[in-house]
Amino acid sequence: MKKFVVLIPTYNESLSIEDLLEKLRIFRGESIYKFDVVVIDDSSPDKTAEIVEGLLIPWVKVMRRSRKDGLGAAYRAGFSEVLQNKNYTHVATMDADGSHRVEDLSAMIAALEGLNSSKTVVMGVRWMPGGRVTNWSRFRKLLSLSGTRYAKLALGLKLDDLTGGFRIYSSELLNSLNLKTMHATGYCFQIEMALISKEAGAEFIQVPITFVERNFGSSKMTAGIAFEAFRYVTKAGFERVLRMNIRR
Ligand SMILES: Nc1nc2c(ncn2[C@@H]2O[C@H](COP(=O)(O)OP(=O)(O)O)[C@@H](O)[C@H]2O)c(=O)[nH]1
Numbered sequence: 001m002k003k004f005v006v007l008i009p010t011y012n013e014s015l016s017i018e019d020l021l022e023k024l025r026i027f028r029g030e031s032i033y034k035f036d037v038v039v040i041d042d043s044s045p046d047k048t049a050e051i052v053e054g055l056l057i058p059w060v061k062v063m064r065r066s067r068k069d070g071l072g073a074a075y076r077a078g079f080s081e082v083l084q085n086k087n088y089t090h091v092a093t094m095d096a097d098g099s100h101r102v103e104d105l106s107a108m109i110a111a112l113e114g115l116n117s118s119k120t121v122v123m124g125v126r127w128m129p130g131g132r133v134t135n136w137s138r139f140r141k142l143l144s145l146s147g148t149r150y151a152k153l154a155l156g157l158k159l160d161d162l163t164g165g166f167r168i169y170s171s172e173l174l175n176s177l178n179l180k181t182m183h184a185t186g187y188c189f190q191i192e193m194a195l196i197s198k199e200a201g202a203e204f205i206q207v208p209i210t211f212v213e214r215n216f217g218s219s220k221m222t223a224g225i226a227f228e229a230f231r232y233v234t235k236a237g238f239e240r241v242l243r244m245n246i247r248r
């Protein structure tokens, strides 16, 4: 029997997190999978962590971190924490702001049935037939689409949404990765995870999702975060070409 834990990184998500947890509570009640949730909070000044703890939901834990340290660092710390619990067979990741819909999570869990390997990644994908983005500015759409296309080409990854963070990893895959050698702080983390998962021989399945831009709070995306991803992909792409030439 599969046992899931859902990781939700938060920074100033006090206006969204309760709604998401309520939707997860309803889904959990109907599902055969009694998953746990870990909210990874970077000491949000808007007291996101205190709000979640105040809800006193037995299957929801808060992992408090001392300062805002980026999405990548939060996820790496979250993975290390939950992998200590050997009961978890799968780790799902999703945003706190309502952009990742609980309805799509159930389709992603169902997609696991079609996988054969023990090292697996289910990718929630906006840029494939059936996938959608609502309420996003043209600029954000362009940034996400061109970022994915560039990374796909440079890194030779046959995946259609490399910057999104709605995924399910098998614990066996995560345990085989050396998370300590990863450096990405921002959204580049998602690209790096896809790349090292592929290098570890993971089997991927893509599930179309509808990404709904947040109604409350604000995005933590910055030009610096986008540039970090561009620099990472360019460097990793050159290294890949060099390796291919050496092998010839
Ligand atoms: N713990 C933690 N979470 C973060 C950090 N930056 C972003 N997040 C969370 O990551 C998720 C995605 O961030 P968001 O700002 O919505 O990105 P966007 O959807 O690309 O605009 C949200 O749940 C954020 O609260 C961070 O530095 N630390």
Ligand SMILES: [Mg+2]
Binding pocket: 095, 097, 099, 214, 219
């Ligand atoms: Mg968002």
